[in-house]
Amino acid sequence: MKISAKAEYALKAMYEIARHTQKNININVSEIAQLQGIPKAYLEQLIVHLKKAGLxxxxxxxxxxxxxxxNAGEINANEIIEAVEGPMDLGHCIGSKACSKSDKCVANDVVQQLRQSIDNxxxxxxxxxxxxxxxxKEDI
Amino acid sequence: MKISAKAEYALKAMYEIARHTQKNININVSEIAQLQGIPKAYLEQLIVHLKKAGLxxxxxxxxxxxxxxxNAGEINANEIIEAVEGPMDLGHCIGSKACSKSDKCVANDVVQQLRQSIDNxxxxxxxxxxxxxxxxKEDI
DNA sequence: GGTATTCTGATAAGAATAGTAAGAATTAAA
DNA sequence: TTTAATTCTTACTATTCTTATCAGAATACC
Known part of the structure:
Protein backbone atom coordinates (compact mmCIF):
# COMPACT_ATOMS: atom_id res chain seq x y z
CA MET A 1 0.00 0.00 0.00
CA LYS A 2 2.00 2.93 -1.18
CA ILE A 3 2.04 5.88 -3.51
CA SER A 4 4.59 5.27 -6.24
CA ALA A 5 7.23 7.77 -7.22
CA LYS A 6 5.46 7.88 -10.56
CA ALA A 7 2.28 9.16 -8.99
CA GLU A 8 4.15 11.60 -6.80
CA TYR A 9 6.11 13.00 -9.74
CA ALA A 10 3.02 13.25 -11.88
CA LEU A 11 1.14 15.24 -9.24
CA LYS A 12 4.05 17.61 -8.79
CA ALA A 13 4.56 18.04 -12.51
CA MET A 14 0.89 18.71 -13.16
CA TYR A 15 0.89 21.28 -10.41
CA GLU A 16 3.76 23.16 -12.05
CA ILE A 17 2.17 22.97 -15.46
CA ALA A 18 -1.09 24.24 -14.02
CA ARG A 19 0.56 27.16 -12.23
CA HIS A 20 2.39 28.23 -15.35
CA THR A 21 -0.59 27.77 -17.62
CA GLN A 22 -2.53 30.18 -15.46
CA LYS A 23 0.25 32.74 -16.01
CA ASN A 24 -0.04 32.11 -19.75
CA ILE A 25 3.40 30.59 -20.02
CA ASN A 26 4.40 27.11 -20.94
CA ILE A 27 6.96 25.16 -18.97
CA ASN A 28 9.41 22.56 -20.22
CA VAL A 29 10.56 19.30 -18.71
CA SER A 30 13.88 20.67 -17.46
CA GLU A 31 12.20 23.44 -15.53
CA ILE A 32 9.66 21.13 -13.96
CA ALA A 33 12.39 18.68 -13.04
CA GLN A 34 14.43 21.37 -11.36
CA LEU A 35 11.54 23.03 -9.55
CA GLN A 36 10.26 19.78 -8.13
CA GLY A 37 13.42 17.72 -7.82
CA ILE A 38 12.47 15.04 -10.32
CA PRO A 39 14.94 13.15 -12.56
CA LYS A 40 14.51 14.77 -15.92
CA ALA A 41 14.77 11.72 -18.16
CA TYR A 42 12.28 9.86 -16.03
CA LEU A 43 9.88 12.75 -16.03
CA GLU A 44 9.98 12.88 -19.81
CA GLN A 45 8.47 9.43 -19.92
CA LEU A 46 5.78 10.25 -17.44
CA ILE A 47 4.68 13.40 -19.17
CA VAL A 48 4.11 11.46 -22.34
CA HIS A 49 1.48 9.48 -20.46
CA LEU A 50 -0.10 12.65 -19.16
CA LYS A 51 -0.29 13.86 -22.72
CA LYS A 52 -1.78 10.64 -24.03
CA ALA A 53 -4.40 10.85 -21.31
CA GLY A 54 -5.35 14.27 -22.65
CA LEU A 55 -4.37 16.18 -19.54
CA ASN A 71 -9.04 24.15 -16.67
CA ALA A 72 -7.22 23.39 -13.45
CA GLY A 73 -10.54 22.94 -11.72
CA GLU A 74 -11.47 20.20 -14.14
CA ILE A 75 -8.46 17.95 -13.60
CA ASN A 76 -8.30 15.83 -10.49
CA ALA A 77 -5.74 13.65 -8.78
CA ASN A 78 -7.49 10.46 -9.79
CA GLU A 79 -7.01 11.16 -13.49
CA ILE A 80 -3.41 12.20 -12.99
CA ILE A 81 -2.45 9.08 -11.11
CA GLU A 82 -4.37 6.81 -13.41
CA ALA A 83 -2.66 8.40 -16.41
CA VAL A 84 0.77 7.29 -15.26
CA GLU A 85 -0.06 4.12 -13.36
CA GLY A 86 -2.87 2.71 -15.42
CA PRO A 87 -6.20 1.74 -13.92
CA MET A 88 -6.00 1.10 -10.19
CA ASP A 89 -6.35 -2.60 -9.68
CA LEU A 90 -5.94 -3.67 -6.04
CA GLY A 91 -6.59 -7.23 -5.09
CA HIS A 92 -5.30 -10.49 -6.46
CA CYS A 93 -8.58 -12.14 -5.64
CA ILE A 94 -10.44 -10.84 -8.60
CA GLY A 95 -11.07 -13.80 -10.85
CA SER A 96 -8.84 -16.16 -8.90
CA LYS A 97 -10.06 -19.62 -8.08
CA ALA A 98 -10.34 -19.11 -4.33
CA CYS A 99 -12.49 -16.07 -5.00
CA SER A 100 -14.66 -17.14 -7.88
CA LYS A 101 -17.18 -17.07 -5.08
CA SER A 102 -16.09 -13.47 -4.81
CA ASP A 103 -19.21 -12.38 -3.04
CA LYS A 104 -17.95 -14.48 -0.13
CA CYS A 105 -14.39 -13.17 -0.14
CA VAL A 106 -13.44 -11.03 2.79
CA ALA A 107 -10.40 -9.61 1.01
CA ASN A 108 -12.58 -8.57 -1.88
CA ASP A 109 -14.91 -6.82 0.54
CA VAL A 110 -12.04 -4.77 1.91
CA VAL A 111 -10.74 -3.97 -1.54
CA GLN A 112 -14.12 -2.69 -2.66
CA GLN A 113 -14.51 -0.44 0.34
CA LEU A 114 -10.99 0.89 -0.02
CA ARG A 115 -11.38 1.57 -3.67
CA GLN A 116 -14.52 3.58 -3.14
CA SER A 117 -12.94 5.60 -0.39
CA ILE A 118 -9.76 6.30 -2.31
CA ASP A 119 -11.67 7.27 -5.43
CA ASN A 120 -13.73 9.66 -3.42
CA LYS A 137 0.64 35.18 -6.10
CA GLU A 138 4.15 36.65 -6.30
CA ASP A 139 5.82 33.46 -7.59
CA ILE A 140 6.19 33.14 -11.30
CA MET B 1 -1.42 1.41 -5.12
CA LYS B 2 -2.37 -2.12 -4.42
CA ILE B 3 -3.27 -4.61 -1.74
CA SER B 4 -0.47 -7.13 -1.39
CA ALA B 5 -0.99 -10.86 -1.37
CA LYS B 6 0.29 -10.73 2.18
CA ALA B 7 -2.54 -8.48 3.28
CA GLU B 8 -5.08 -10.52 1.37
CA TYR B 9 -3.88 -13.78 2.89
CA ALA B 10 -3.76 -12.30 6.36
CA LEU B 11 -7.35 -11.09 6.16
CA LYS B 12 -8.54 -14.46 4.93
CA ALA B 13 -6.59 -16.35 7.53
CA MET B 14 -7.82 -14.19 10.37
CA TYR B 15 -11.37 -14.67 9.19
CA GLU B 16 -10.99 -18.44 9.35
CA ILE B 17 -9.36 -18.30 12.75
CA ALA B 18 -12.14 -16.04 13.99
CA ARG B 19 -14.89 -18.31 12.67
CA HIS B 20 -13.36 -21.35 14.29
CA THR B 21 -12.59 -19.62 17.55
CA GLN B 22 -16.25 -18.76 17.87
CA LYS B 23 -17.05 -22.46 17.53
CA ASN B 24 -14.51 -23.17 20.24
CA ILE B 25 -12.17 -25.03 17.95
CA ASN B 26 -8.68 -24.16 16.89
CA ILE B 27 -7.57 -24.36 13.29
CA ASN B 28 -4.15 -25.19 11.93
CA VAL B 29 -2.21 -23.74 9.05
CA SER B 30 -2.98 -26.58 6.65
CA GLU B 31 -6.69 -26.18 7.12
CA ILE B 32 -6.59 -22.43 6.66
CA ALA B 33 -4.43 -22.83 3.58
CA GLN B 34 -6.84 -25.28 2.03
CA LEU B 35 -10.01 -23.41 2.92
CA GLN B 36 -8.74 -20.13 1.52
CA GLY B 37 -6.41 -21.29 -1.24
CA ILE B 38 -3.21 -19.94 0.28
CA PRO B 39 0.26 -21.52 -0.13
CA LYS B 40 0.83 -23.26 3.18
CA ALA B 41 4.52 -22.52 3.67
CA TYR B 42 3.98 -18.87 2.91
CA LEU B 43 1.04 -18.65 5.27
CA GLU B 44 3.14 -20.11 8.07
CA GLN B 45 5.40 -17.10 7.88
CA LEU B 46 2.55 -14.64 7.86
CA ILE B 47 0.82 -16.14 10.84
CA VAL B 48 3.94 -15.70 12.91
CA HIS B 49 3.56 -11.97 12.39
CA LEU B 50 -0.08 -12.10 13.38
CA LYS B 51 1.01 -13.84 16.52
CA LYS B 52 3.76 -11.38 17.31
CA ALA B 53 1.25 -8.58 16.88
CA GLY B 54 -0.87 -10.23 19.56
CA LEU B 55 -3.82 -10.96 17.30
CA ASN B 71 -12.91 -10.86 20.54
CA ALA B 72 -13.64 -10.72 16.84
CA GLY B 73 -15.30 -7.37 17.34
CA GLU B 74 -12.10 -5.96 18.74
CA ILE B 75 -9.79 -6.81 15.86
CA ASN B 76 -9.92 -4.69 12.75
CA ALA B 77 -8.48 -4.82 9.26
CA ASN B 78 -5.99 -2.07 9.96
CA GLU B 79 -4.28 -4.09 12.67
CA ILE B 80 -4.26 -7.21 10.57
CA ILE B 81 -2.69 -5.56 7.56
CA GLU B 82 -0.21 -3.63 9.63
CA ALA B 83 0.81 -6.83 11.39
CA VAL B 84 2.03 -8.42 8.18
CA GLU B 85 3.10 -5.37 6.18
CA GLY B 86 4.50 -3.15 8.87
CA PRO B 87 3.39 0.42 9.34
CA MET B 88 1.79 1.91 6.27
CA ASP B 89 4.22 4.43 4.83
CA LEU B 90 3.02 5.95 1.55
CA GLY B 91 4.95 8.77 0.01
CA HIS B 92 8.62 9.18 -0.75
CA CYS B 93 8.36 12.86 -0.10
CA ILE B 94 8.46 12.66 3.62
CA GLY B 95 11.79 14.06 4.67
CA SER B 96 13.22 14.20 1.17
CA LYS B 97 15.04 17.28 0.01
CA ALA B 98 12.43 18.42 -2.48
CA CYS B 99 9.85 18.24 0.26
CA SER B 100 11.68 19.55 3.27
CA LYS B 101 9.25 22.35 2.64
CA SER B 102 6.72 19.60 3.08
CA ASP B 103 3.93 21.96 3.94
CA LYS B 104 4.18 23.12 0.33
CA CYS B 105 4.26 19.68 -1.24
CA VAL B 106 1.20 18.71 -3.23
CA ALA B 107 2.08 15.03 -3.15
CA ASN B 108 2.31 15.15 0.59
CA ASP B 109 -1.11 16.74 0.75
CA VAL B 110 -2.60 13.88 -1.24
CA VAL B 111 -0.81 11.30 0.86
CA GLN B 112 -2.15 12.76 4.09
CA GLN B 113 -5.71 12.80 2.84
CA LEU B 114 -5.44 9.27 1.52
CA ARG B 115 -3.96 7.97 4.69
CA GLN B 116 -6.73 9.40 6.78
CA SER B 117 -9.38 8.00 4.51
CA ILE B 118 -7.83 4.54 4.33
CA ASP B 119 -7.33 4.38 8.07
CA ASN B 120 -10.93 5.29 8.58
CA LYS B 137 -24.52 -20.71 10.69
CA GLU B 138 -24.45 -24.24 9.27
CA ASP B 139 -20.77 -24.18 8.21
CA ILE B 140 -18.31 -25.54 10.65
C1' DG C 1 21.35 25.80 -40.16
C1' DG C 2 21.71 25.46 -35.49
C1' DT C 3 19.72 24.80 -31.24
C1' DA C 4 16.26 23.65 -27.96
C1' DT C 5 12.97 20.88 -27.13
C1' DT C 6 9.61 16.89 -27.34
C1' DC C 7 9.33 12.11 -28.34
C1' DT C 8 10.66 7.05 -28.64
C1' DG C 9 12.64 2.81 -27.42
C1' DA C 10 16.20 0.02 -25.37
C1' DT C 11 18.57 -1.29 -21.44
C1' DA C 12 19.75 -2.03 -16.57
C1' DA C 13 20.30 -1.97 -11.49
C1' DG C 14 18.03 -2.61 -7.36
C1' DA C 15 14.20 -3.58 -4.46
C1' DA C 16 10.10 -5.85 -3.37
C1' DT C 17 7.05 -9.71 -3.78
C1' DA C 18 5.74 -14.25 -3.52
C1' DG C 19 7.03 -18.42 -2.79
C1' DT C 20 10.00 -22.84 -1.70
C1' DA C 21 12.60 -25.78 1.23
C1' DA C 22 14.72 -27.91 5.13
C1' DG C 23 14.77 -28.80 9.47
C1' DA C 24 14.46 -27.64 14.72
C1' DA C 25 11.28 -27.33 18.71
C1' DT C 26 7.20 -28.68 20.96
C1' DT C 27 3.44 -31.48 22.48
C1' DA C 28 -0.71 -34.59 22.02
C1' DA C 29 -1.73 -39.17 21.50
C1' DA C 30 -0.70 -44.18 20.77
C1' DT D 1 8.30 -43.56 25.48
C1' DT D 2 8.00 -43.38 20.94
C1' DT D 3 5.57 -41.40 17.02
C1' DA D 4 3.25 -38.16 14.52
C1' DA D 5 1.48 -33.65 13.97
C1' DT D 6 2.17 -29.28 14.39
C1' DT D 7 4.34 -24.63 15.19
C1' DC D 8 8.47 -22.13 14.53
C1' DT D 9 12.84 -20.51 12.35
C1' DT D 10 15.98 -19.54 8.82
C1' DA D 11 17.84 -19.47 4.44
C1' DC D 12 17.32 -19.39 -0.29
C1' DT D 13 15.29 -18.34 -5.05
C1' DA D 14 12.66 -16.84 -8.95
C1' DT D 15 10.06 -13.31 -10.84
C1' DT D 16 8.21 -9.03 -11.31
C1' DC D 17 8.11 -4.03 -10.43
C1' DT D 18 10.16 0.24 -9.85
C1' DT D 19 13.08 3.62 -11.00
C1' DA D 20 15.68 5.09 -13.43
C1' DT D 21 19.62 6.04 -17.54
C1' DC D 22 20.97 6.60 -22.20
C1' DA D 23 21.05 7.39 -27.12
C1' DG D 24 19.12 9.20 -30.63
C1' DA D 25 15.09 10.60 -33.82
C1' DA D 26 11.60 14.14 -34.85
C1' DT D 27 10.05 18.79 -34.64
C1' DA D 28 10.00 23.68 -34.71
C1' DC D 29 11.67 28.23 -33.37
C1' DC D 30 15.36 31.73 -34.35
Whole structure:
Protein backbone atom coordinates (compact mmCIF):
# COMPACT_ATOMS: atom_id res chain seq x y z
CA MET A 1 0.00 0.00 0.00
CA LYS A 2 2.00 2.93 -1.18
CA ILE A 3 2.04 5.88 -3.51
CA SER A 4 4.59 5.27 -6.24
CA ALA A 5 7.23 7.77 -7.22
CA LYS A 6 5.46 7.88 -10.56
CA ALA A 7 2.28 9.16 -8.99
CA GLU A 8 4.15 11.60 -6.80
CA TYR A 9 6.11 13.00 -9.74
CA ALA A 10 3.02 13.25 -11.88
CA LEU A 11 1.14 15.24 -9.24
CA LYS A 12 4.05 17.61 -8.79
CA ALA A 13 4.56 18.04 -12.51
CA MET A 14 0.89 18.71 -13.16
CA TYR A 15 0.89 21.28 -10.41
CA GLU A 16 3.76 23.16 -12.05
CA ILE A 17 2.17 22.97 -15.46
CA ALA A 18 -1.09 24.24 -14.02
CA ARG A 19 0.56 27.16 -12.23
CA HIS A 20 2.39 28.23 -15.35
CA THR A 21 -0.59 27.77 -17.62
CA GLN A 22 -2.53 30.18 -15.46
CA LYS A 23 0.25 32.74 -16.01
CA ASN A 24 -0.04 32.11 -19.75
CA ILE A 25 3.40 30.59 -20.02
CA ASN A 26 4.40 27.11 -20.94
CA ILE A 27 6.96 25.16 -18.97
CA ASN A 28 9.41 22.56 -20.22
CA VAL A 29 10.56 19.30 -18.71
CA SER A 30 13.88 20.67 -17.46
CA GLU A 31 12.20 23.44 -15.53
CA ILE A 32 9.66 21.13 -13.96
CA ALA A 33 12.39 18.68 -13.04
CA GLN A 34 14.43 21.37 -11.36
CA LEU A 35 11.54 23.03 -9.55
CA GLN A 36 10.26 19.78 -8.13
CA GLY A 37 13.42 17.72 -7.82
CA ILE A 38 12.47 15.04 -10.32
CA PRO A 39 14.94 13.15 -12.56
CA LYS A 40 14.51 14.77 -15.92
CA ALA A 41 14.77 11.72 -18.16
CA TYR A 42 12.28 9.86 -16.03
CA LEU A 43 9.88 12.75 -16.03
CA GLU A 44 9.98 12.88 -19.81
CA GLN A 45 8.47 9.43 -19.92
CA LEU A 46 5.78 10.25 -17.44
CA ILE A 47 4.68 13.40 -19.17
CA VAL A 48 4.11 11.46 -22.34
CA HIS A 49 1.48 9.48 -20.46
CA LEU A 50 -0.10 12.65 -19.16
CA LYS A 51 -0.29 13.86 -22.72
CA LYS A 52 -1.78 10.64 -24.03
CA ALA A 53 -4.40 10.85 -21.31
CA GLY A 54 -5.35 14.27 -22.65
CA LEU A 55 -4.37 16.18 -19.54
CA UNK A 56 -1.70 18.35 -21.13
CA UNK A 57 -0.87 19.71 -24.56
CA UNK A 58 2.69 19.73 -25.82
CA UNK A 59 4.42 22.43 -27.80
CA UNK A 60 7.34 20.93 -29.69
CA UNK A 61 10.60 22.44 -30.78
CA UNK A 62 12.67 25.19 -29.27
CA UNK A 63 10.84 27.29 -26.67
CA UNK A 64 8.41 24.42 -26.44
CA UNK A 65 6.94 22.88 -23.34
CA UNK A 66 3.62 21.94 -21.87
CA UNK A 67 0.34 23.57 -20.94
CA UNK A 68 -2.83 22.21 -19.40
CA UNK A 69 -5.41 21.11 -21.90
CA UNK A 70 -8.31 21.80 -19.54
CA ASN A 71 -9.04 24.15 -16.67
CA ALA A 72 -7.22 23.39 -13.45
CA GLY A 73 -10.54 22.94 -11.72
CA GLU A 74 -11.47 20.20 -14.14
CA ILE A 75 -8.46 17.95 -13.60
CA ASN A 76 -8.30 15.83 -10.49
CA ALA A 77 -5.74 13.65 -8.78
CA ASN A 78 -7.49 10.46 -9.79
CA GLU A 79 -7.01 11.16 -13.49
CA ILE A 80 -3.41 12.20 -12.99
CA ILE A 81 -2.45 9.08 -11.11
CA GLU A 82 -4.37 6.81 -13.41
CA ALA A 83 -2.66 8.40 -16.41
CA VAL A 84 0.77 7.29 -15.26
CA GLU A 85 -0.06 4.12 -13.36
CA GLY A 86 -2.87 2.71 -15.42
CA PRO A 87 -6.20 1.74 -13.92
CA MET A 88 -6.00 1.10 -10.19
CA ASP A 89 -6.35 -2.60 -9.68
CA LEU A 90 -5.94 -3.67 -6.04
CA GLY A 91 -6.59 -7.23 -5.09
CA HIS A 92 -5.30 -10.49 -6.46
CA CYS A 93 -8.58 -12.14 -5.64
CA ILE A 94 -10.44 -10.84 -8.60
CA GLY A 95 -11.07 -13.80 -10.85
CA SER A 96 -8.84 -16.16 -8.90
CA LYS A 97 -10.06 -19.62 -8.08
CA ALA A 98 -10.34 -19.11 -4.33
CA CYS A 99 -12.49 -16.07 -5.00
CA SER A 100 -14.66 -17.14 -7.88
CA LYS A 101 -17.18 -17.07 -5.08
CA SER A 102 -16.09 -13.47 -4.81
CA ASP A 103 -19.21 -12.38 -3.04
CA LYS A 104 -17.95 -14.48 -0.13
CA CYS A 105 -14.39 -13.17 -0.14
CA VAL A 106 -13.44 -11.03 2.79
CA ALA A 107 -10.40 -9.61 1.01
CA ASN A 108 -12.58 -8.57 -1.88
CA ASP A 109 -14.91 -6.82 0.54
CA VAL A 110 -12.04 -4.77 1.91
CA VAL A 111 -10.74 -3.97 -1.54
CA GLN A 112 -14.12 -2.69 -2.66
CA GLN A 113 -14.51 -0.44 0.34
CA LEU A 114 -10.99 0.89 -0.02
CA ARG A 115 -11.38 1.57 -3.67
CA GLN A 116 -14.52 3.58 -3.14
CA SER A 117 -12.94 5.60 -0.39
CA ILE A 118 -9.76 6.30 -2.31
CA ASP A 119 -11.67 7.27 -5.43
CA ASN A 120 -13.73 9.66 -3.42
CA UNK A 121 -10.68 11.38 -2.00
CA UNK A 122 -8.79 11.60 -5.28
CA UNK A 123 -11.75 12.78 -7.30
CA UNK A 124 -12.17 15.75 -5.02
CA UNK A 125 -8.59 16.96 -5.24
CA UNK A 126 -8.25 19.22 -8.27
CA UNK A 127 -5.26 21.14 -9.56
CA UNK A 128 -7.15 24.32 -8.70
CA UNK A 129 -7.23 23.17 -5.10
CA UNK A 130 -3.45 22.85 -5.18
CA UNK A 131 -3.02 26.30 -6.68
CA UNK A 132 -5.36 27.96 -4.21
CA UNK A 133 -3.62 26.28 -1.32
CA UNK A 134 0.03 26.29 -2.33
CA UNK A 135 0.73 28.85 -5.02
CA UNK A 136 1.78 32.32 -3.92
CA LYS A 137 0.64 35.18 -6.10
CA GLU A 138 4.15 36.65 -6.30
CA ASP A 139 5.82 33.46 -7.59
CA ILE A 140 6.19 33.14 -11.30
CA MET B 1 -1.42 1.41 -5.12
CA LYS B 2 -2.37 -2.12 -4.42
CA ILE B 3 -3.27 -4.61 -1.74
CA SER B 4 -0.47 -7.13 -1.39
CA ALA B 5 -0.99 -10.86 -1.37
CA LYS B 6 0.29 -10.73 2.18
CA ALA B 7 -2.54 -8.48 3.28
CA GLU B 8 -5.08 -10.52 1.37
CA TYR B 9 -3.88 -13.78 2.89
CA ALA B 10 -3.76 -12.30 6.36
CA LEU B 11 -7.35 -11.09 6.16
CA LYS B 12 -8.54 -14.46 4.93
CA ALA B 13 -6.59 -16.35 7.53
CA MET B 14 -7.82 -14.19 10.37
CA TYR B 15 -11.37 -14.67 9.19
CA GLU B 16 -10.99 -18.44 9.35
CA ILE B 17 -9.36 -18.30 12.75
CA ALA B 18 -12.14 -16.04 13.99
CA ARG B 19 -14.89 -18.31 12.67
CA HIS B 20 -13.36 -21.35 14.29
CA THR B 21 -12.59 -19.62 17.55
CA GLN B 22 -16.25 -18.76 17.87
CA LYS B 23 -17.05 -22.46 17.53
CA ASN B 24 -14.51 -23.17 20.24
CA ILE B 25 -12.17 -25.03 17.95
CA ASN B 26 -8.68 -24.16 16.89
CA ILE B 27 -7.57 -24.36 13.29
CA ASN B 28 -4.15 -25.19 11.93
CA VAL B 29 -2.21 -23.74 9.05
CA SER B 30 -2.98 -26.58 6.65
CA GLU B 31 -6.69 -26.18 7.12
CA ILE B 32 -6.59 -22.43 6.66
CA ALA B 33 -4.43 -22.83 3.58
CA GLN B 34 -6.84 -25.28 2.03
CA LEU B 35 -10.01 -23.41 2.92
CA GLN B 36 -8.74 -20.13 1.52
CA GLY B 37 -6.41 -21.29 -1.24
CA ILE B 38 -3.21 -19.94 0.28
CA PRO B 39 0.26 -21.52 -0.13
CA LYS B 40 0.83 -23.26 3.18
CA ALA B 41 4.52 -22.52 3.67
CA TYR B 42 3.98 -18.87 2.91
CA LEU B 43 1.04 -18.65 5.27
CA GLU B 44 3.14 -20.11 8.07
CA GLN B 45 5.40 -17.10 7.88
CA LEU B 46 2.55 -14.64 7.86
CA ILE B 47 0.82 -16.14 10.84
CA VAL B 48 3.94 -15.70 12.91
CA HIS B 49 3.56 -11.97 12.39
CA LEU B 50 -0.08 -12.10 13.38
CA LYS B 51 1.01 -13.84 16.52
CA LYS B 52 3.76 -11.38 17.31
CA ALA B 53 1.25 -8.58 16.88
CA GLY B 54 -0.87 -10.23 19.56
CA LEU B 55 -3.82 -10.96 17.30
CA UNK B 56 -3.75 -14.75 17.66
CA UNK B 57 -2.55 -17.29 20.17
CA UNK B 58 -0.79 -20.45 19.06
CA UNK B 59 -1.17 -23.95 20.41
CA UNK B 60 1.93 -25.95 19.59
CA UNK B 61 2.38 -29.65 19.02
CA UNK B 62 0.02 -32.23 17.57
CA UNK B 63 -3.61 -31.10 17.42
CA UNK B 64 -2.29 -27.61 17.75
CA UNK B 65 -3.32 -24.57 15.80
CA UNK B 66 -4.46 -21.03 16.32
CA UNK B 67 -7.21 -19.13 18.08
CA UNK B 68 -8.02 -15.44 18.34
CA UNK B 69 -6.53 -13.72 21.32
CA UNK B 70 -9.27 -11.11 21.48
CA ASN B 71 -12.91 -10.86 20.54
CA ALA B 72 -13.64 -10.72 16.84
CA GLY B 73 -15.30 -7.37 17.34
CA GLU B 74 -12.10 -5.96 18.74
CA ILE B 75 -9.79 -6.81 15.86
CA ASN B 76 -9.92 -4.69 12.75
CA ALA B 77 -8.48 -4.82 9.26
CA ASN B 78 -5.99 -2.07 9.96
CA GLU B 79 -4.28 -4.09 12.67
CA ILE B 80 -4.26 -7.21 10.57
CA ILE B 81 -2.69 -5.56 7.56
CA GLU B 82 -0.21 -3.63 9.63
CA ALA B 83 0.81 -6.83 11.39
CA VAL B 84 2.03 -8.42 8.18
CA GLU B 85 3.10 -5.37 6.18
CA GLY B 86 4.50 -3.15 8.87
CA PRO B 87 3.39 0.42 9.34
CA MET B 88 1.79 1.91 6.27
CA ASP B 89 4.22 4.43 4.83
CA LEU B 90 3.02 5.95 1.55
CA GLY B 91 4.95 8.77 0.01
CA HIS B 92 8.62 9.18 -0.75
CA CYS B 93 8.36 12.86 -0.10
CA ILE B 94 8.46 12.66 3.62
CA GLY B 95 11.79 14.06 4.67
CA SER B 96 13.22 14.20 1.17
CA LYS B 97 15.04 17.28 0.01
CA ALA B 98 12.43 18.42 -2.48
CA CYS B 99 9.85 18.24 0.26
CA SER B 100 11.68 19.55 3.27
CA LYS B 101 9.25 22.35 2.64
CA SER B 102 6.72 19.60 3.08
CA ASP B 103 3.93 21.96 3.94
CA LYS B 104 4.18 23.12 0.33
CA CYS B 105 4.26 19.68 -1.24
CA VAL B 106 1.20 18.71 -3.23
CA ALA B 107 2.08 15.03 -3.15
CA ASN B 108 2.31 15.15 0.59
CA ASP B 109 -1.11 16.74 0.75
CA VAL B 110 -2.60 13.88 -1.24
CA VAL B 111 -0.81 11.30 0.86
CA GLN B 112 -2.15 12.76 4.09
CA GLN B 113 -5.71 12.80 2.84
CA LEU B 114 -5.44 9.27 1.52
CA ARG B 115 -3.96 7.97 4.69
CA GLN B 116 -6.73 9.40 6.78
CA SER B 117 -9.38 8.00 4.51
CA ILE B 118 -7.83 4.54 4.33
CA ASP B 119 -7.33 4.38 8.07
CA ASN B 120 -10.93 5.29 8.58
CA UNK B 121 -12.14 2.49 6.34
CA UNK B 122 -9.84 -0.18 7.74
CA UNK B 123 -10.47 0.73 11.37
CA UNK B 124 -14.16 0.17 10.90
CA UNK B 125 -13.89 -3.31 9.39
CA UNK B 126 -13.76 -5.86 12.20
CA UNK B 127 -13.58 -9.62 12.07
CA UNK B 128 -17.05 -9.68 13.57
CA UNK B 129 -18.28 -7.75 10.56
CA UNK B 130 -16.86 -10.46 8.33
CA UNK B 131 -18.49 -13.20 10.35
CA UNK B 132 -21.86 -11.52 10.40
CA UNK B 133 -21.74 -10.92 6.70
CA UNK B 134 -20.06 -14.02 5.32
CA UNK B 135 -20.27 -16.90 7.77
CA UNK B 136 -23.23 -19.25 7.47
CA LYS B 137 -24.52 -20.71 10.69
CA GLU B 138 -24.45 -24.24 9.27
CA ASP B 139 -20.77 -24.18 8.21
CA ILE B 140 -18.31 -25.54 10.65
C1' DG C 1 21.35 25.80 -40.16
C1' DG C 2 21.71 25.46 -35.49
C1' DT C 3 19.72 24.80 -31.24
C1' DA C 4 16.26 23.65 -27.96
C1' DT C 5 12.97 20.88 -27.13
C1' DT C 6 9.61 16.89 -27.34
C1' DC C 7 9.33 12.11 -28.34
C1' DT C 8 10.66 7.05 -28.64
C1' DG C 9 12.64 2.81 -27.42
C1' DA C 10 16.20 0.02 -25.37
C1' DT C 11 18.57 -1.29 -21.44
C1' DA C 12 19.75 -2.03 -16.57
C1' DA C 13 20.30 -1.97 -11.49
C1' DG C 14 18.03 -2.61 -7.36
C1' DA C 15 14.20 -3.58 -4.46
C1' DA C 16 10.10 -5.85 -3.37
C1' DT C 17 7.05 -9.71 -3.78
C1' DA C 18 5.74 -14.25 -3.52
C1' DG C 19 7.03 -18.42 -2.79
C1' DT C 20 10.00 -22.84 -1.70
C1' DA C 21 12.60 -25.78 1.23
C1' DA C 22 14.72 -27.91 5.13
C1' DG C 23 14.77 -28.80 9.47
C1' DA C 24 14.46 -27.64 14.72
C1' DA C 25 11.28 -27.33 18.71
C1' DT C 26 7.20 -28.68 20.96
C1' DT C 27 3.44 -31.48 22.48
C1' DA C 28 -0.71 -34.59 22.02
C1' DA C 29 -1.73 -39.17 21.50
C1' DA C 30 -0.70 -44.18 20.77
C1' DT D 1 8.30 -43.56 25.48
C1' DT D 2 8.00 -43.38 20.94
C1' DT D 3 5.57 -41.40 17.02
C1' DA D 4 3.25 -38.16 14.52
C1' DA D 5 1.48 -33.65 13.97
C1' DT D 6 2.17 -29.28 14.39
C1' DT D 7 4.34 -24.63 15.19
C1' DC D 8 8.47 -22.13 14.53
C1' DT D 9 12.84 -20.51 12.35
C1' DT D 10 15.98 -19.54 8.82
C1' DA D 11 17.84 -19.47 4.44
C1' DC D 12 17.32 -19.39 -0.29
C1' DT D 13 15.29 -18.34 -5.05
C1' DA D 14 12.66 -16.84 -8.95
C1' DT D 15 10.06 -13.31 -10.84
C1' DT D 16 8.21 -9.03 -11.31
C1' DC D 17 8.11 -4.03 -10.43
C1' DT D 18 10.16 0.24 -9.85
C1' DT D 19 13.08 3.62 -11.00
C1' DA D 20 15.68 5.09 -13.43
C1' DT D 21 19.62 6.04 -17.54
C1' DC D 22 20.97 6.60 -22.20
C1' DA D 23 21.05 7.39 -27.12
C1' DG D 24 19.12 9.20 -30.63
C1' DA D 25 15.09 10.60 -33.82
C1' DA D 26 11.60 14.14 -34.85
C1' DT D 27 10.05 18.79 -34.64
C1' DA D 28 10.00 23.68 -34.71
C1' DC D 29 11.67 28.23 -33.37
C1' DC D 30 15.36 31.73 -34.35
Missing amino acids: VRSIRGAKGGYVLSR VLNNITLQYFIDKYSN | VRSIRGAKGGYVLSR VLNNITLQYFIDKYSN
